[in-house]
Amino acid sequence: MKSFYLRRAFRIFPAFFVVLGLYAIFPILRDAPTMQPFWSFATFTVNFDFDPRVGRAFSQAWSLCVEEHFYLVLPLLVLLLRRRISMGWTLLLAGSIVIAGMILRYTLWESQVGVLVDANKLRDAFAVYLRDVYYPTYTRLDGLMFGVILAAGRFFKPELCKRYAPPQVALPVGVALVIAALVLFSVRGPLAESNLFLVFQAQIGAVAGFPLISIGIALILGAMLDLEHVLKRWPVPGAALVATLSYSLYLTHKSVFHVDRLIFGEENLQGGFGFVTYVATSFAAAALLWFCVERTFLLLRDRVVSSSK
Secondary structure, eight states: OHHHHHHHHHHHHHHHHHHHHHHHHOGGGOSSSOOOOHHHHHTTOTTSSOOTTTOOTTTTHHHHHHHHHHHHHHHHHHHHHTTTOOHHHHHHHHHHHHHHHHHHHHHHIIIIIHHHHHTTOHHHHHHHHIIIIISOGGGOHHHHHHHHHHHHHHHHOHHHHHHHSOHHHHHHHHHHHHHHHHHHHHOOOGGGGSGGGTTOOOHHIIIIIHHHHHHHHHHHHHHHHHTHHHHTTSOOTTHHHHHHHHHHHHHHHHHHHHHHHHHHOGGGSOHHHHHHHHHHHHHHHHHHHIIIIIHHHHHHHHHHHHHHO
């Protein structure tokens, strides 16, 4: 437990708090004029009651909050349930989480979003959808749970995984489920009449699309792990670089895009030039953050964890 939490803290906190500090000290870096309270970012609770009408800057941090809640709770659940719960009960619990999540998202949509749609308050409806359905951890348990099931199955029941979810089965089924989820997400409700909400997920997508895309991606990932010996014969140029810088890219990309628009002008960032400029500056900022902060603390982490054993 100590090693686990030390590794997570050294991996996540330094770069995050450096970027959060830059947002606090230099408002010009913010990708939106308004921002949620800094204490909500610092405590990883910003994804609860995250209303974009109040503040939108650094909005991508909502998913990092979900990740932190997962890291906080999962080890405690493992300690509590280990050797006390069978595979049958585990699958029953997983099914219950999926069903409960669908019911919860349906209820939230009907009680919070739907009434605003009926009143033709589409801008408010979209904000409430993000706040109550899209951002909170308790509406995002599908993906976390299927990830845990995938890891547990491969670690504790590898024979069953090979028998019932071989790559030739898991890959096409996973792809089919992801496609089905995307179809549900693309089903437009009343909000489709407004250009502002072309990417608004209809109610059926919010209710059923989340678990479908989660289990689909879990199956695809499991298949790719089984096919690793084949896939590694065709290395993808740049993949290692993207993987290395992925966290820094995640933290900085919105701010970089905002600064690009300030420097070059939004009208000059259209087409190929805009794309190249955005990619180049995003990777430059991410590399700077990685070399100055991430890499330093990862090396320190290895020394601290080794000395604590």
